[in-house]
Amino acid sequence: MFTGLIEEVGTVIHVRHVSQGVRLRVATKTSPLNLVLGDSIAVDGACLTVVEIDDMDFVTEVSPETIARTNQSFYEEGTRVNLERPLAVNARIGGHFVQGHVDAVIRQRSQDKEGDFVRTRFEMPVGLERYLVLKGSIAINGVSLTIADMDKGWFDVQLVPHTLEHTNLISERRAEAMNVEVDILGKYVARMLEADLEVSVMESIVAVGGDET
Structure with missing residues (x-):
C-alpha cells in the first residue's frame, strides 16, 4: 500500500529481458531509499519487488502481467521513473490509498501553464469512467492527484510547482504512456452497489414468481 507521495525520481540504467519478463536496474540519487532485499517499491505507481541492491541502484523483476498492463514495456x-516505498503503519497518509496495481495506461492530451502551475488534460481510461468523480483522487505514474475537471473522454489535473519539480509527470513527449490507478474506495463502492442491485433483482424475480403461483 502506498500514498502517492513520490520520494525520488530514479533513472532506468539497464533493461534486460529474461524469459517473458524484464529485469530493471534503477539508479537513485541517494543510497537506494534504505531498501532491503524483498522490499516492495512503487515504480511509476506499479508495485515491484526489490531483488538486488547496489550502492546507488537497485534491481526489480517485472512479470509479463505487469508489462502488459503498465508503461514499463516502453x-x-x-x-x-517515480519511486515510493510502501506506507509504514505509523505514518501519516498525505495522499490517498494507492495499491500499486495499475488499471490502465493513458496519454496526455495537453499541457497549459497557469502561472507557476500546469493544467494537464488526460484521455479518460476506457472502462474506468465510473470510478472518476470531480475533486476525487487518482494516481498517475504513482502520483496522488485531484481531478480538477472532467467530461466525456477526458479529465484534468492541476500540477503544483512541487509536483512539477519532483516527479516525471511533465514530459516533452506528450504522447508518452503513463500508468493510472483509480481510487480503490470507488471500486469498492461500485462493487457493493452492483451486489445490492443483483440482490434486488433476484428478490424481485422471486417475488414475481411467488405472485404468479
Whole structure:
C-alpha cells in the first residue's frame, strides 16, 4: 500500500529481458531509499519487488502481467521513473490509498501553464469512467492527484510547482504512456452497489414468481 507521495525520481540504467519478463536496474540519487532485499517499491505507481541492491541502484523483476498492463514495456536506458516505498503503519497518509496495481495506461492530451502551475488534460481510461468523480483522487505514474475537471473522454489535473519539480509527470513527449490507478474506495463502492442491485433483482424475480403461483 502506498500514498502517492513520490520520494525520488530514479533513472532506468539497464533493461534486460529474461524469459517473458524484464529485469530493471534503477539508479537513485541517494543510497537506494534504505531498501532491503524483498522490499516492495512503487515504480511509476506499479508495485515491484526489490531483488538486488547496489550502492546507488537497485534491481526489480517485472512479470509479463505487469508489462502488459503498465508503461514499463516502453522503458529504456535514461527513462525517469517515480519511486515510493510502501506506507509504514505509523505514518501519516498525505495522499490517498494507492495499491500499486495499475488499471490502465493513458496519454496526455495537453499541457497549459497557469502561472507557476500546469493544467494537464488526460484521455479518460476506457472502462474506468465510473470510478472518476470531480475533486476525487487518482494516481498517475504513482502520483496522488485531484481531478480538477472532467467530461466525456477526458479529465484534468492541476500540477503544483512541487509536483512539477519532483516527479516525471511533465514530459516533452506528450504522447508518452503513463500508468493510472483509480481510487480503490470507488471500486469498492461500485462493487457493493452492483451486489445490492443483483440482490434486488433476484428478490424481485422471486417475488414475481411467488405472485404468479
